[in-house]
Amino acid sequence: MANRITKIIPNTLTCCNLVSGCIATTFALAGASEKAFLFIVIGAIFDFFDGMSARLLGVSSPIGKELDSLADDVTFGVAPASMVFALLYTIEYPSALEFARPIMPYFAYIIAAFSALRLAKFNLDERQATSFIGLPTPANALFWASLITGTSLAEVGSSALIIVLALIVLCSYTLIAEIPMFALKFKQWKWKGNEIKYIFLITCIPLLLIFRLGGFAIIIAWYVVLSIITNSKKK
Numbered sequence: 001m002a003n004r005i006t007k008i009i010p011n012t013l014t015c016c017n018l019v020s021g022c023i024a025t026t027f028a029l030a031g032a033s034e035k036a037f038l039f040i041v042i043g044a045i046f047d048f049f050d051g052m053s054a055r056l057l058g059v060s061s062p063i064g065k066e067l068d069s070l071a072d073d074v075t076f077g078v079a080p081a082s083m084v085f086a087l088l089y090t091i092e093y094p095s096a097l098e099f100a101r102p103i104m105p106y107f108a109y110i111i112a113a114f115s116a117l118r119l120a121k122f123n124l125d126e127r128q129a130t131s132f133i134g135l136p137t138p139a140n141a142l143f144w145a146s147l148i149t150g151t152s153l154a155e156v157g158s159s160a161l162i163i164v165l166a167l168i169v170l171c172s173y174t175l176i177a178e179i180p181m182f183a184l185k186f187k188q189w190k191w192k193g194n195e196i197k198y199i200f201l202i203t204c205i206p207l208l209l210i211f212r213l214g215g216f217a218i219i220i221a222w223y224v225v226l227s228i229i230t231n232s233k234k235k
Helices: 002-029 033-057 062-090 094-099 104-124 137-150 157-175 195-234
Strands: none
Touching: 002 033, 002 062, 033 062, 033 137, 062 104, 062 157, 094 157, 104 137, 104 157, 137 157, 137 195
């Protein structure tokens, strides 16, 4: 009986991640961006512990892996895409593009499609055991949730539309790009060998204190830039 319960713990946590993503999507479409942000974060917490529990309990399974990708695409793909969808309905459009308002918001779901591609690629790519190639989907979701919730993007004016569309294209590309990105996994706690990780974590603190919720978007952008700089130095 105990062994049977142990086996279902990771998948139960994964399903909690999936439910959190569904709730986040509902709030996003209702325009409640802060609540959507909250449930994306809750989903990320469940996502962290489902993999950890599977490894600790020794009950990893092919079903768990597939379920995890499905849950991640909902929480870190569909939910943030829905936040962008709602934003594209409310921001100011240039007068020449006002006719496209009923159609343009659907471009947001390109994020969900590329998140699914990213997850499929990750499942098959053996190079990503200790680091990432391309932006992880939770980081991309956090970027969008922070940008929409913690900044005044809607007050930028008609240029906001161009900014959002450009970011959709850029982030979608970054998800599947062959860009090595460091993971915050520590095999040992010494400075040597972990310099980039410690620099990143130290710089995150003032960014969050200054920009608060909006700071997460800056942190994700900094993470990508730092990864590119680190990779170029290695070459």
